[in-house]
Every structure is written in structure tokens, then in C-alpha cells.
Amino acid sequence: MHVVLEASERMLCSAKSGDWSEVSQHAAERDRLLHSLPVQDPSMRELLTALQAHNEQVIALVTQAREEAGAAMEQHHRTHRALTTYLDAAAE
Numbered sequence: 001m002h003v004v005l006e007a008s009e010r011m012l013c014s015a016k017s018g019d020w021s022e023v024s025q026h027a028a029e030r031d032r033l034l035h036s037l038p039v040q041d042p043s044m045r046e047l048l049t050a051l052q053a054h055n056e057q058v059i060a061l062v063t064q065a066r067e068e069a070g071a072a073m074e075q076h077h078r079t080h081r082a083l084t085t086y087l088d089a090a091a092e
Contacts, residue, residue, distance in 0.1 A: 001047055004033045008054045015061040023058065 011026035034051070037044060 001037060001044070004030055004037060005047060005050055007033055008051050012054045012057055015058045018065060020062075020065075027058075 007026055007030035011023050011030060014020075014022035014026055030051070037047075
């Protein structure tokens with residue numbers, strides 16, 4: 001039970017540091033371990049609640065990273081268009 005929580009915590013820590021490949025690896029490990037647990041056991045409720053909270057935090061971090069990447073790409077495109085316009089004007 002604790003190994004599943006530890007894998008989930010490593011997944012969340014990797015998400016906080018932006019290491020998305022590690023997030024995927026830890027998520028796969030956590031899922032593999034989770035499937036070996038008796039989830040119908042009432043004592044698992046606390047673990048499942050913690051795992052759900054970790055998932056929600058990771059989703060929030062992924063959303064934030066996606067928005068930041070989108071903003072960076074948009075800025076890159078604006079810079080590229082401006083540079084292209086400048087170079088075209090300079091060539092005339």
C-alpha cells in the first residue's frame with residue numbers, strides 16, 4: 001500500500017519539476033502496483049483518496065505547463081513573423 005503512495009508521490013514530484021517523462025514512468029509504476037492491491041478493502045479508501053488528490057495536482061500542473069508552452073510558441077511565432085517582415089523590408 002505504501003509503495004503505491006510513494007510511486008504516486010514521485011509522480012507528483014516529477015510533475016512539479018516539469019520532468020514529464022518521469023511522470024509517465026512513475027504513473028505506469030503506480031498503476032501496475034495499484035492493480036495488485038485489493039481495492040475493495042475498506043482500508044484502501046484513504047490511499048485512493050490520496051491518489052486522487054495527486055492526480056488532480058498533476059492535472060493542474062500539466063494544464064499550466066501546456067498553457068505556458070502554448071504562450072511560448074505564440075511568442076515564438078510573433079517573433080518569427082516580425083523578423084521575417086523586417087528581413088523582407090530590408091531586402092527591398
